[in-house]
Amino acid sequence: MERMRWILLALAAFLFFQYGLPVLRGDTGEKSSTQPLGAPDDSAPPAEKRSAEELCKLTGNRFRAVFSSKGGVLKHAWMEGEKYLIDKEGKPQPIDLVTTTKQSRMPLRTNLRVPGQTKQQVGYDDLDWKLAARDKKSCTFSYSDDHTELIKTIRASKRPFELSVALTVKNKSENELSHRLAIEQTDWRTEEEVAGSMGRVAEFFTQAEVRTQTDTERFDSSDFAPSEFSEPDFTSEKWRRVPQQAVWAAVNSSYFSKAIFHVKGPSAPAGEVQIEQWWNAAKFPDRTNDPNNGHVYRARLAYPSHSLKTGAQANYELKVFIGPKERSVLAGFGEGDPKLEAGELLDLGVFGAIGKLLIRYLYFLFGFTKAWGWAICLLTITVKLLLFPLSITQIKSTMGMRKLKPEMDELNKKYKDDSQQRALAMQELWRENKVTNPMLGCLPVLLQMPVWFALYTALQTAVELYHEPFGFFIPDLSAPGLYFIIPALLGVSSLLQQHIMPMQGDAMQQKMMKYMMPAMFTVMMLFLPAGLGIYFLTNTWLGIAQQLGVEKYYQSQDSGDSNKQNDSDGTTGDGAKDSSGTFGKGKARV
Secondary structure, eight states, X not given: OHHHHHHHHHHHHHHIIIIIHHHHTTXXXXXTSOOTTOSOOOOOOOGGGOOOOOXXXXXXXXXXXXXXXXTTOXXXXXXXXXXXXXEETTEEEEOBOOOOOSGGGSTTOEEOOOTTOSSBSOSOSSOBOEEEEEETTEEEEEEEOSSXXXXXXXXEOSSTTEXXXXXXXXXXXXXXXXXXXXXXXXXXXEHHHHOOBTTBOOTTOOEEEEEESSOEEEEOGGGGSGGGGGSTTBOTTSXXXXXXXXXXXXXXXXXXXXXXXXXXXXXXXXXXXEEXXXXXXXXXXXXXXXXXXXXXXXXXXXXXOEEEOTTOEEEEEEEEEEEEOOHHHHHHGGGGOGGGOGXXXXXXXXXXXXXXXXXXXXXXHHHHHSOHHHHHHHHHHHHHHHTHHHHHHHHHHHHHHHHTXXXXXXXXXXXXXXXXXXXXXXXXXXXXXXXXXXXXXXHHHHHHHHHHHHHHHHHHTOGGGTTOOOSTTOSOTTSOOGGGHHHHHHHHHHHHHHHHSOOOSOHHHHHHHHHHHHHHHHXXXXXXXXXXXXXXXXXXXXXXXXXXXXXXXXXXXXXXXXXXXXXXXXXXXXXXXXXXXXXXXXXXXX
């Protein structure tokens, strides 16, 4: 009975986080409403005054990038390596992490205008730069007019997926002029792309994030419902500003990140985020009817307004990460500078500290096995062994309850109309037989849950498993396996585990326990990544072996205790009484 309550409680928690929480957070009910943003801003010169586009191609460590003179923005960023290829138009092509096409929504856009101010350093934000210099590792853009001279240099570092950006702003005017640097990262995703299923986080579930000196704030589209824009943390430009000095701003999906880090400037920046609704409003008045309905995710570092006297200049330095969130790469980002806190780009949930330890150990195991699938198996075995002292308490309690079931049924029958007396009688029965209260017997399960949740989150967001095969039936550990082999195996294994587990409660409860749990696991694994399936399968098989081993051990203990008791009562091995021990000294049996 108690176990059934805990199972139902766990199921209720899962359903709440999957379906109830989005409702409470405002993720529903406003899908056809419009954000108070007006038309998308496009601060660019008139089309007839614009210069021809110049492109600069740059080759970095494990990536290639293309920058445009229109706005000095990042136009393409392809990751290199077979792991990051996708099938497109019938042939494998590298993943391009730039998903926006509008100039005012491109990554590394440089915004220099001060909102609401007249004495501006520049007249537009989306300037036409000139490609002043380039080589395979760097691009230098320049802009000059009667008032301003700008130099923007983007350079690839020696480390994977890493760039540096240097910007110089010089005032050539006879008057004091102001600028405000805001430089951003962006991503475009449809609602279909970010939607998860049955406990699985979507591959392209995206958030706009800001890291301050004390915390990481993460926002999804539900934080930018139309009613949210009246909150006090929104600026006049309709950006949501995070309090305190920002370390970095980023748009992050489950496996990939585009982040920008503050290194140096006249002052420290703030972190701001904005998630815009985008759809074909002319064709679909109700955006939910547009199959391409989605959001542009934007995160930026916004420096305070800065005034320059004649001939003065301001210098800014930033680091950029655009690539997969590989733990080893993030650890070495920016020469491993701890102040940049690149490791915080990984979101491991509430139990992140445990998750980091587990992933670090997974890396250690991979060093021996050279296969992530086998590393997951060994990790699961290790976790099972470490948690065994907690599991054994629960198993002993369950076995003790099974032995007392006839007496418990009698007490339930005897005190069926007096719940208080029934509870007292049960407590006394458990105390006399040294059986742990079922509620306390579930405590080991609760203590293990942080480890399970941390491991679940870590495996589900580990880019190390992305496109990694493991045997014929698992071409990709980050996606469901082939032919439903894993769900079928897990369903059968769970059914076997329930069959050998000591059952409590009435026949209906036992039947629900026996078939409901395997069915739940089978359905869940239809959608979850195969890497998690390996964890669940290994854990289930270990659970079966553990249950059989413990039961055999205690049966042997019970058998030994029974023989000792028989000896002390004067019973021989064949059940006959020993005369000297039963009938008294000096008396013979006739």
